[in-house]
Amino acid sequence: MNDDRKKAEDSEALPALPKYLSEALDLKLISQGAEALVYFSKAHPYLPATLSSDVIHNSPISPAGYILKFRPPKPYRHALLDAQLTKHRTLSEVRSLYKMMLAGVHVPMFVAVDPRQGLIWMENIDGPSLKKWIWGQEEEIEKKVSDEDSRLTMREQTVKPTLVAVGHEISKLHFMDMVHGDLTTSNLVLRRKDDGSLEPVIIDFGLSQQSTLPEDKAVDLYVLERAFISTHPMHAEEYITWLLEGYLAGFGQGKKTAKFKAREIMKKLEAVRLRGRKRSMVG
């Protein structure tokens, strides 16, 4: 009994990666959430560095390395249930990721999955999170000019185009009837392209789901609004306006039903703003 408890405590302290992984690969833990551990790996799971790039020039190689997302077994859950939940969640994340990749939404490339072990391999995105990037921009602008008017002009030149692009990317997701479930300024990453420009990439589909309801999409946007308000309180309103501008302009790209759908979502967003993320259970 005592031994059992001790074992449980140990595994809670450090949820162990399967040995064959930790021994074989040079993995660096970069983030730990309630659900999963995120590791960085320079190595690809099945394209060893010994292969010359001349021989495999058609391989989708990520120069920025790879991410290994691991859902460790939870010792407090019944083993059978735990295995089922891990498999289910891992697969649901991967399915969304793959579906969005096919649809041309900017998401990390899906590389490999081992649903029984709760492992997902994907591409690492080289670039700052939207949150960090905006902080950097704000700081720079504050240093350069001192009056609010010219600061606004500068924000319009740098921050606005990025947020319009971010809004556009989210609209692509929603138009495919995919709801992210945890849209925050840290789950939006700006990838540096070869020409130096930034391209928004949406990461972490752990809570994503397929939904045709305008309500769910409105909640997605609302969660992002709240994130802006808490991470960038000074200009949150302005940022949200720009983001929604990109969202509405991008939604459906001129398809016939798109305008109607977008209008429904905006209507719902108004309602969600008034009542908060959770739906009232009264009545």
Next chain:
Amino acid sequence: MTLNHLDLYLPQFPDSQIFLTLYTNVTNASTIRSNLLSGNTKYSYAFLDPKSIVSISHVLAAVYRALTERAAGSMRTRTVNSEIVFSMSPSMSIGDGLKRFGSKDDSTSILVVRLFEDEDKCADVTQVLTALDEIVDGDRIPISDSAIEPLTDIEIVRKNYKIPKGVQLTNREEATKIISGALALRGYI
């Protein structure tokens, strides 16, 4: 003897040495197939049809999936070689997978995958290649993505992976992404 094969290990499976070779102008594909069907142990290789292969990365995605399945004790087929062929497939039907992705009676080119593990560790590369050259009547050519490119039949790939007309497969890197994803998710979508 020219050494134009690939010889590699996957980081997760340090005990499995993987050999890849490519043959063109093959004349005895039907003999190979009948020996495979009769279970001749000399033929413990995975013989793949390059017509539905877009890149080496594509093949290695299947090898990786087969090895992961075996590690989990959930192989669908009897041997790891047939599991590699089956792992190329995006569908759960074993017979269908082996038929579509394995070499056929009229194949004129063949990509061969060979695993070396514990008991039969590869001691001598030339010996291995000689044994293989005896089995396959054809020209062993240097294996690379550029060598595979002209052997692929993109329309067969499109059909085997049920890829809609709207999705472009001309860019091999993009095609590899899409197809490797499809086979990794076999049975899970």
